[in-house]
Amino acid sequence: MAELSRLDYVEVIGQAQGHTGRTAAIYQIGKGAGHTIAVDAGSTVIRYRATYLDGRVLLAGIYPLSSGQRHMSAEISRMVDQAITEVLKAVMPEWGPLRAIGVAVPARVTGQSRLVQPDRELWTFDGFTPPPGVPLVLENNVNCAAIAEHNYGxxxxxxxxxxxxxxxxxxxxxxxxxxxxxxxxxxxxxxxxxxxxxxxxxxxxxxxxxxxxxxxxxxxxxxxxxxxxxxxxxxxxxxxxxxxxxxxxxxxxxxxxxxxxxxxxxxxxxxxxxxxxxxxxxxxxxxxxxxxxxxxxxxxxxxxxxxxxLGADATLLGIGKLAAAHAQADLIDAVNG
Structure with a gap:
């Protein structure tokens, strides 16, 4: 815990005293642990949220699409880019580093950098390029909703x-x-x-x-x-x-x-x-x-x-969970390495 505190990955927010024994410190995620951005690239709207790794919300928003879209499209790609750009412009120093971006997509996901469409041709985010050095976590939107229901719902x-x-x-x-x-x-x-x-x-x-x-x-x-x-x-x-x-x-x-x-x-x-x-x-x-x-x-x-x-929040909560897990694993590897 001392090493995590030194790196500002955790911070003391209080103390707890039981009936017997020593006083225990109460910790929360520190700003050094940074934050993640989660995006639900939905079929009718794009939802986005920036959070600390423990889920505390820093910024959230929503963009409607021009029409319902059953598959990935150029418009969805552009709106994802717009949402993430909006968050990056709003970043405050106390948020700490951006550790990961998670995007839930209405498509099959075969890896961390590409999607497969129903016609079986590869499709990438033509209108979106993640910031250099920031991991991009992709997952199918319905899988994300299942993850959220499993953890929160x-x-x-x-x-x-x-x-x-x-x-x-x-x-x-x-x-x-x-x-x-x-x-x-x-x-x-x-x-x-x-x-x-x-x-x-x-x-x-x-x-x-x-x-x-x-x-x-x-x-x-x-x-x-x-x-x-x-x-x-x-x-x-x-x-x-x-x-x-x-x-x-x-x-x-x-x-x-x-x-x-x-x-x-x-x-x-x-x-x-x-x-x-x-x-x-x-x-x-x-x-x-x-x-x-x-x-x-x-x-x-x-x-x-x-x-x-969880309603309409399910997918966003799920991809947020995955992005935070990815970021936490990287931090643990860095501390242990």
Missing amino acids: AAIGRRDFAFVQVGLKIGMGTVLSGELIRGQNGAAGEVSHIPFPWSANERPQPETLEDYLGVDAFMERVRSDWPGDDLPRDSLDLFERASKGDVAATDHVRRHGHDIGRLVAACVAVIDPGFVVLGGGVGSLPLLLPYVREEIARLSYSTDIVTST
Whole structure:
């Protein structure tokens, strides 16, 4: 501890005295340990946050995208660069050194410096270059949400669980025996690639399940089947009407809940996690939960289904956790080396 204090990696913030024995010093992360930047490169907004390594927030912000984007794009790349530039301009001396940057992305991650798109071609951040000498940690956004739920949310203490995201996109993050499962190609949990539809006279196409379950297609079905002219403005309006007892809205929420239940049943059939957290812009809405549970009970094994407790913050918290862990490991190596 003396060496950590000398390096300003920790600092004393108080003392604790028990009933017996010596007085103990209370420490927190010092400014010498520095800070990290976490970015959630989402499909509709870019969220960013600078924190000390113990999670204390220094700066946070959000940038909306011009439209919903299911895959990495030039706009997402530019907005990530803008977010990080914004943080770098605001850095104060008391923040200490920048130790790592973490970016959660809507794509498969096959390494620390490149992504793989659905067309299997390599794609890098054309509009973003990290500061020299600062490690860049990349991770799939749904995996990040699973990490957050495991550490801070509904899955604390669980060794086996799945996080299923339903919103503009669909995805799954899986933790088994306490470890995040990424797969050989970084594609574990890419449930948008489950063949759909599957029948004697239909041939599945890539990502058709996501085309069907995503919020845009869901709302198209709602509007095409709506009984009057007073169409719901968006999914939140639809769910608000359902919560007030609107029959048509409730019917569509029930159908979508059953559809999501079928997706979860497919996941349960493969990994049998015993516990599933629903998240995403639509999946995290509590009104869906009884219908998802209803379909799981009909189709699959006994599985506890709950709604995310972290909401839109899950991915940002997860990538922040990874960036901080990377920075802490580097500091420990430096002290021991």
